[in-house]
Amino acid sequence: MNTLRNVDLIIEARWIIPVEPANTTLEHHAVVIDKGLIADLLPIHKSHECYTATEIVELPEHVLLPGLINAHTHAAMSLLRGIADDLPLTPWLQDAIWPMEQKLVSSQFVYDGTSLAAAEMLCGGITCASDMYFFPDDAARAFSDAGMRAALGITIIDFPSNYATTADDYLHKGLQARENWKENPLINFALAPHAPYTVSNQSFERIATLAEELDTGIHIHIHETTQEIRGSLAQHGVRPLARLDGLGLIGPNSQLVHAVYLTECEQQLIAARNCSVIHNPTSNMKLASGIAPVNSMLAQGINVALGTDGAASNNRLDIFQEMRHAALLAKVTSGDASALPAHQVIRMATLNGAQSLGLQEQIGSIQHGKEADLCAVSLGSPQNTPCYDPASHLVYVAGRESVTDVWVQGKPRVRTGSLLHASNKELLSISRLWQNATKR
Amino acid sequence: MNTLRNVDLIIEARWIIPVEPANTTLEHHAVVIDKGLIADLLPIHKSHECYTATEIVELPEHVLLPGLINAHTHAAMSLLRGIADDLPLTPWLQDAIWPMEQKLVSSQFVYDGTSLAAAEMLCGGITCASDMYFFPDDAARAFSDAGMRAALGITIIDFPSNYATTADDYLHKGLQARENWKENPLINFALAPHAPYTVSNQSFERIATLAEELDTGIHIHIHETTQEIRGSLAQHGVRPLARLDGLGLIGPNSQLVHAVYLTECEQQLIAARNCSVIHNPTSNMKLASGIAPVNSMLAQGINVALGTDGAASNNRLDIFQEMRHAALLAKVTSGDASALPAHQVIRMATLNGAQSLGLQEQIGSIQHGKEADLCAVSLGSPQNTPCYDPASHLVYVAGRESVTDVWVQGKPRVRTGSLLHASNKELLSISRLWQNATKR
Numbered sequence: 072m073n074t075l076r077n078v079d080l081i082i083e084a085r086w087i088i089p090v091e092p093a094n095t096t097l098e099h100h101a102v103v104i105d106k107g108l109i110a111d112l113l114p115i116h117k118s119h120e121c122y123t124a125t126e127i128v129e130l131p132e133h134v135l136l137p138g139l140i141n142a143h144t145h146a147a148m149s150l151l152r153g154i155a156d157d158l159p160l161t162p163w164l165q166d167a168i169w170p171m172e173q174k175l176v177s178s179q180f181v182y183d184g185t186s187l188a189a190a191e192m193l194c195g196g197i198t199c200a201s202d203m204y205f206f207p208d209d210a211a212r213a214f215s216d217a218g219m220r221a222a223l224g225i226t227i228i229d230f231p232s233n234y235a236t237t238a239d240d241y242l243h244k245g246l247q248a249r250e251n252w253k254e255n256p257l258i259n260f261a262l263a264p265h266a267p268y269t270v271s272n273q274s275f276e277r278i279a280t281l282a283e284e285l286d287t288g289i290h291i292h293i294h295e296t297t298q299e300i301r302g303s304l305a306q307h308g309v310r311p312l313a314r315l316d317g318l319g320l321i322g323p324n325s326q327l328v329h330a331v332y333l334t335e336c337e338q339q340l341i342a343a344r345n346c347s348v349i350h351n352p353t354s355n356m357k358l359a360s361g362i363a364p365v366n367s368m369l370a371q372g373i374n375v376a377l378g379t380d381g382a383a384s385n386n387r388l389d390i391f392q393e394m395r396h397a398a399l400l401a402k403v404t405s406g407d408a409s410a411l412p413a414h415q416v417i418r419m420a421t422l423n424g425a426q427s428l429g430l431q432e433q434i435g436s437i438q439h440g441k442e443a444d445l446c447a448v449s450l451g452s453p454q455n456t457p458c459y460d461p462a463s464h465l466v467y468v469a470g471r472e473s474v475t476d477v478w479v480q481g482k483p484r485v486r487t488g489s490l491l492h493a494s495n496k497e498l499l500s501i502s503r504l505w506q507n508a509t510k511r
Numbered sequence: 512m513n514t515l516r517n518v519d520l521i522i523e524a525r526w527i528i529p530v531e532p533a534n535t536t537l538e539h540h541a542v543v544i545d546k547g548l549i550a551d552l553l554p555i556h557k558s559h560e561c562y563t564a565t566e567i568v569e570l571p572e573h574v575l576l577p578g579l580i581n582a583h584t585h586a587a588m589s590l591l592r593g594i595a596d597d598l599p600l601t602p603w604l605q606d607a608i609w610p611m612e613q614k615l616v617s618s619q620f621v622y623d624g625t626s627l628a629a630a631e632m633l634c635g636g637i638t639c640a641s642d643m644y645f646f647p648d649d650a651a652r653a654f655s656d657a658g659m660r661a662a663l664g665i666t667i668i669d670f671p672s673n674y675a676t677t678a679d680d681y682l683h684k685g686l687q688a689r690e691n692w693k694e695n696p697l698i699n700f701a702l703a704p705h706a707p708y709t710v711s712n713q714s715f716e717r718i719a720t721l722a723e724e725l726d727t728g729i730h731i732h733i734h735e736t737t738q739e740i741r742g743s744l745a746q747h748g749v750r751p752l753a754r755l756d757g758l759g760l761i762g763p764n765s766q767l768v769h770a771v772y773l774t775e776c777e778q779q780l781i782a783a784r785n786c787s788v789i790h791n792p793t794s795n796m797k798l799a800s801g802i803a804p805v806n807s808m809l810a811q812g813i814n815v816a817l818g819t820d821g822a823a824s825n826n827r828l829d830i831f832q833e834m835r836h837a838a839l840l841a842k843v844t845s846g847d848a849s850a851l852p853a854h855q856v857i858r859m860a861t862l863n864g865a866q867s868l869g870l871q872e873q874i875g876s877i878q879h880g881k882e883a884d885l886c887a888v889s890l891g892s893p894q895n896t897p898c899y900d901p902a903s904h905l906v907y908v909a910g911r912e913s914v915t916d917v918w919v920q921g922k923p924r925v926r927t928g929s930l931l932h933a934s935n936k937e938l939l940s941i942s943r944l945w946q947n948a949t950k951r
Binding site: 409 | 590591592594595596597598599600627793796801802826828839840842845847850852853891892896898900903904907908910935938943949
């Protein structure tokens, strides 16, 4: 007689998309989870022969996939969701967003806004976010309280804000926050110089040195608009990417956010340096920035991940929407309906996101030994049926409204569509409070 | 003492977007409905002074707007939702869709598929659809049974199908269906020659004459792909629009579906002839057809409405998604983030749709004397808050998952998110049946 191994949790699903191996949809498989880690992935009937579990979750009409990774956001800006829509970029920033941030941004604003964003993301199947904003210590606290994984950007910008005064001050406070959270396995930090047009060469050089010393990522907005590139040519005589490469910032830890405008040569450079690009298709459309050359970047072998950007320029923190928009834009810009197929875009939203954050050994796929960050999507409602291919259904049919269950490190965060750690009432009182504050 | 007028229904909403007058969001207003018609629109407190009602519906955190109009779909293709995704257009049609249609399409397939589609559309706030498919009599029956408004296309195509053999046969059967439904106020018919490349000059001439005699719309796919235009130049020596104009098909009743490729002159012609264009942004992206010049068409004064196309090429029958995609594409293609603002795109999804179908006197706005086709969207969930502008929230934040209540002619079809006329169980058994049939 076999001895059954007892584990914490078994999730039995109609379909599982493990992401690695690529282009695979398993049917009637089970993920076995113990101590927060994925212990096995095998057919359901075999799991009964090998394991018993403290808890068994049955998902008879669901796809189970790795938790989605939002590789670029400004989480606390959820409190400014849609505050200045349908405006051109410059008045949007200068007349609406910046004055409002000057009026409101504080430690409490960041904790509250990040809490609201974390709730929205978890409910939409996102288990990890890469965040760039002010007061990263408070953002980390909000993500930690929500039980969500996060990479916090240590924002560095050569302009004073309610948070810090000089580039040195930003860096000092950010490094202190990093120190505060170093024992928390869910919370990571990266250096986040805001953009080429807001950070000096001197600051960039310091960041390059520090990133090497601390072995952290470098998260930066780059080549988002033609205006940015024209400005750099006028001021520095080179395009932003070339300037940053000269300063030592373009390497395997670099997370190049937006990268809408890239020449062939620049793509070759990014590929050669093993950088990641974070594609934010919805924000790039809504702010009329442009459409990033994703097909071409993928063909060059560049690791392309997906981000939502902040809720003031999107206005949903919804990686299902970003998957759909990435796939649709790749098709229409190439004139090829087979461009960026479903499995590939799911990989961008999971394993590529993990790789961009240097977390590819821990998360991003359903494989033995990885942490159990998982998301379940029901395809059982009439508008999700019939279903001929669960992978393409995730991209073109189902949305975040079909997410039912979410786990981080094997711990449930969303069950049957309900967030476990906070009530709608609490979240609504947060957004009401800050909406009122905008009017004062 | 005032005498209160007794009416059937009063809907009291936090916000109302009546669409006409344009760019208007009313707060704390009530729509008064009697005998299926909109009898009044006034502040809630005044409604209490003037009316009593058999039923009062309170929508304290909702936007009430006209029912959305899906101005182009192939409803029964919901049964082929996602059956052949990520394929180039020609193999998609020739190797997947057409053989499957040959295998399956029947009177029952169309009734069942249209029923599934009608349920999906009603739950997503769509109260009227313009449909082009086979067996229009059965499609009409499905829409009627669902209590939804529809304009049925009398499809005419010079190819035999399971439904009809010759152009004459299609026309004859379609006109018979029109006759069968002439007493039903929710069911309209239009002549629907499939496309320039599938209908002969002789058939087009007959259609032009008939459309004038019967005063019906002409609904046609046109200028969807560059291939279509090249084919027309090779075969007829002119582009499809010029050919159809020569045959008398381009007039105020014409509904030009897709219109992705249009020269400046062609847009001027369409504007001068008072045609409508039906923009299907998601389908045009997914099939890699291209991006229609919507900003330029609107600037020319062309009436542009929105359509989902069929579920095999979208794969959601979701006008909220089409609004979002229309707005985002208009911005990114123009480089202007203020292009196609929220109120304008909501108008495209409502009043412009009504006008394309010749129903602008009956539906498409919340105005005295119009029929009470209405849709309520809750903005009360955490991911829909804060809300600074309900109009832009409808386009960029909320989706069909936030639709709670839908009325057609003042009759409730969806209440607090639940479809009233059919159960999920019934709908799922339909899709299961036909999914199994694809495998036989």
